[in-house]
Amino acid sequence: MIEFKSVSKLYPDGTRAVDDFSVVIPSRKTTVFVGSSGCGKTTLLRMINRMVDPTDGVIEIDGDDIAKTEPVHLRRGIGYVMQNSGLLPHRRVIDNVATVLFLNKVPKPQAYARANELLDTVGLDRSLAKRYPGELSGGQQQRVGVARGLAANPNILLMDEPFGAVDPIVRVDLQAETMRLQRELDKTIVFVTHDIDEAFLLGDQVLILEKGAKIAQQGTPEEILANPASDFVANFIGADRGKRRLTVDSKVKPRGDDLVLIDAGGYAAGVISAPDGKLATGTASPKSRSISNKTSQAGDA
Amino acid sequence: MQWVWENFPQIWALTLDHIGLSAPPIVIGFVLSIPLGYWASRSRVARSILLSVFSILYTLPALVLFVTVPVALGLAILDPNNVIVALTIYAMAIMIRSANDAFGSVSADVRESARAVGYSPVQRFFRVELPLAGPVLLAGIRVVSVSTVSLATVGGFIGIPSLGNLFQTGFQIHFFPELWAGIVAVLIVAAVFDLILSGLGRLLIPWNRRRTRRRATRMVAKEVIA
Ligand SMILES: Nc1ncnc2c1ncn2[C@@H]1O[C@H](COP(=O)(O)OP(=O)(O)OP(=O)(O)O)[C@@H](O)[C@H]1O
Ligand SMILES: [Mg+2]
Numbered sequence: 001m002i003e004f005k006s007v008s009k010l011y012p013d014g015t016r017a018v019d020d021f022s023v024v025i026p027s028r029k030t031t032v033f034v035g036s037s038g039c040g041k042t043t044l045l046r047m048i049n050r051m052v053d054p055t056d057g058v059i060e061i062d063g064d065d066i067a068k069t070e071p072v073h074l075r076r077g078i079g080y081v082m083q084n085s086g087l088l089p090h091r092r093v094i095d096n097v098a099t100v101l102f103l104n105k106v107p108k109p110q111a112y113a114r115a116n117e118l119l120d121t122v123g124l125d126r127s128l129a130k131r132y133p134g135e136l137s138g139g140q141q142q143r144v145g146v147a148r149g150l151a152a153n154p155n156i157l158l159m160d161e162p163f164g165a166v167d168p169i170v171r172v173d174l175q176a177e178t179m180r181l182q183r184e185l186d187k188t189i190v191f192v193t194h195d196i197d198e199a200f201l202l203g204d205q206v207l208i209l210e211k212g213a214k215i216a217q218q219g220t221p222e223e224i225l226a227n228p229a230s231d232f233v234a235n236f237i238g239a240d241r242g243k244r245r246l247t248v249d250s251k252v253k254p255r256g257d258d259l260v261l262i263d264a265g266g267y268a269a270g271v272i273s274a275p276d277g278k279l280a281t282g283t284a285s286p287k288s289r290s291i292s293n294k295t296s297q298a299g300d301a
Numbered sequence: 302m303q304w305v306w307e308n309f310p311q312i313w314a315l316t317l318d319h320i321g322l323s324a325p326p327i328v329i330g331f332v333l334s335i336p337l338g339y340w341a342s343r344s345r346v347a348r349s350i351l352l353s354v355f356s357i358l359y360t361l362p363a364l365v366l367f368v369t370v371p372v373a374l375g376l377a378i379l380d381p382n383n384v385i386v387a388l389t390i391y392a393m394a395i396m397i398r399s400a401n402d403a404f405g406s407v408s409a410d411v412r413e414s415a416r417a418v419g420y421s422p423v424q425r426f427f428r429v430e431l432p433l434a435g436p437v438l439l440a441g442i443r444v445v446s447v448s449t450v451s452l453a454t455v456g457g458f459i460g461i462p463s464l465g466n467l468f469q470t471g472f473q474i475h476f477f478p479e480l481w482a483g484i485v486a487v488l489i490v491a492a493v494f495d496l497i498l499s500g501l502g503r504l505l506i507p508w509n510r511r512r513t514r515r516r517a518t519r520m521v522a523k524e525v526i527a
Contacts, residue, residue, distance in 0.1 A: 051416060076419035086414025090432050090508045100418050132508050148418065 001027050002048060002156065002188065007057035009043050017043040018054070019212040026205065027155070030182055030189040034199035035209030035216075036236075041192040044213055045158050048190065049078045061156070076104055079149030079157040079187075083164045085141040087133035093119075093144055094129040100152045118147040123177060139170035146178075150185070159191045163198070175201055196237050200225070208233055222284045246270070304478040312467070316486055319464040323453040323490070325385050327446050330392025335438075337393070338400020339426070351397055359394035363387065363455045384456045384463075391452060392445045399441025403434035432506070439502040443495055450491040454483075464490070 002025040009018040017040040025031045033041045046052040047059055050071040059066050066074060087096045094115050095102075101111035119126050122143040133141055142162055149157055159178075163171045179202060182189055193199055199206050200221040208216040208224065210232060217229040225244065228234035238244055246269050249260040257275040262268055273280045305312065341348040358366075366387035371378050374386065407430050415429045457465025467483030470476070 049417065051413070072419050072421045075417060080414070080417035082410065082414055082417070084410045086410045086417070088411060088415065088429060088433075090429075090435075090506075103419050103424070134508075 001025065001062055002190070003060045004044075004047075005058045005060070007047065007054045007059060009040070009047065009052060010055045016212055018047075019214060020057070021213045021215070022057075023207065023215065023218065025188065025190060027188045028186045029204040030191055030202050031205045031207065032191045032193060032199040032203035033207050033209055034193055034196055034203075035213075036194055039209045039211050040213035041194075041209060042160055045160050045190060045192050048156070048158055049075045049080060051075070076100055076152060077154055077156075079152070079154040081142075081145045081149040081157070081159045081162045083161045085133070085138075085145040087141055087144055087148070089133055091132075092129065093131050093133065093136070096133065096144055097147045097151055099148060104152060115147070115151065118150055119144075121150065121181070122147045139166045139174065142166055142174060143177075146174075146181070150181075150187075155188055157187045157189045159189060161193055162191075164193070164195075171198075178202060200237075208236055220284075248272070304476075305482050308479075308482075312482060312486060315462060315464050315466055316490065318462040319450070319453055319487070319490060322381060322384050322456055322461070322463050323388065323449045324494075326388035326392045326449050326453075327442065327494070329385075330389045330396050330445060330449075331438075331442050333389070334393050334396035334400045335431075338397045339404050339430075341397060341401040342404035348401060352401070355390075355394040355397055358390050363391075363452060364458070366390065367455070367459050379460055381456070381461050384453065384459075384461050388449050388452055392449055395445050395448065396441055399444070400434070400438060403437035403441065404430060406437055407433045435502070435506040439498065439506065443498050446494045446498055447491050450487060450494060454487060 004021050004023050004025075007018060007021045008016070010016050021040075021044065033044055035041055043052055047054050048061075048066075050066060050069075053067070087093075088099070091099070094112060097115040097118050098106075098111040101114060102108075106114070116126055116129065119129060124140060124143050124147070128136065128140065133144065136144065142165075145162065146159075149159075162178075163174045166174065175198060178189075178191075181187070189202075191199075191202055193202075196208075199208075203221060205218065206221055206224060207218045210216045216236070217224055217233045224233065224237065228237060245264055246261040249262045249268070252260045257273050258271045259274050259279075260268055261270045261272055337351055341351045367383055368378075370376070370383045370386045371380065374383075376383055411429065411433065412425070415425045420429060453463050454465030454468070456463040457467075457469045464483050464486045467486070468480045471478075471480030471483060
């Protein structure tokens, strides 16, 4: 569990990036910070591994004040994945993945064995191990970044817009992979994005942030969609434009029991099965938001 | 050619003197420029002070330095160390600028991510920033090497033995074989130094693909012209 207690960050140039921020981030769940550019998401994330120190307030991990932990030591126990992968261009893929293990003085053979396993875990072919990062596609580099983040088997994984720079198809793939990893490895993931759809897809808990990391609304995706707390939130999630309000298309008659759903703009948004005219119902639960593993291997090779 | 064979021992001795004068400034200048260049790349104040001081020193004619260094350091006027100190200053004038560019060329993303995975500041310098600055540093030291080898000939004019002696006397007595032997010997020394440096570079910077190497050379070339 990560807890922010009245945390503020004032940068030396006078920017108040975070203003009196308090939140509890539960263990073994995915918490997403979503908000527009400059609202303080990265600053929040970097305070968790002390790349940025708060000017006020306390951050605790499992009840311990992180200000008392030596930053370098703290960072070696927390995975960090960033937008442009941040891989070391002069080290081969396998060495990049094993970086943290080397820093933690794990003997080479064990470190390489573990790094190879991690390539499997993130769905990368082991034949890529000997390449330099510059010789991989953007999607592959992000996977290596995730593998590196997982190397020390950290309980906490921080992800800062990790899929912001890959194309939409690979992105869907990597999102699915992240959900699979979360399920299998049971990590506490703190995920930053400015894409609300990504936030709702991945988050068990979503925090919609305004400037200064002010919390506009906090809750599960279902809660936020059902009850936007303010006009700002409604606007941000697109509810006011009716983007998410779906209606059954009365003109199209597909085969079978399916009906086509359209959004307010008139665009087809999906299908719903309606045997004998009765709409299918279900219960929202994060663990059911799984995507078939079959999709996870394709895409970015 | 006849003259060369007859005087080979003398040419060889002067070549060794020449190497003795030019190799230390290249090495010392490089080693001193690394921390200074790194400092310059991290602090705007340090950068403007270091770069302007060394540009001024660089514009001083070699003979002026050769005469003022012994006075400043209290050395005998014929001490070869004078030449070594003066050449080191010239080497640093080029190399600090190049090291500043080299460290500036390491992407902020990579530095941040090295921090994030838990490199300590010292580890980050030696294992991430220094190796990644390598291609531009290499291009810089190759320029320094050629310029130092050619500048060292000036030692001859103030009575400190170097290959410069050959073209000095050759010039004075209008004896062209000696003049040419001096020029060719200087070129050979410069070429050998360059081969050694590029070989070391290939050994130490294996990830350096053709593209980044060309970019590094271009960066240094731009500066030397500027
Ligand atoms: N090192 C710094 N010095 C001064 N101001 C900073 C620094 N880092 C960030 N800021 C400022 O703090 C605010 C929050 O920045 P932050 O990077 O946390 O935003 P963000 O939500 O991650 O934005 P983005 O979505 O664009 O990545 C911005 O106004 C930014 O300009
Ligand atoms: Mg950010």
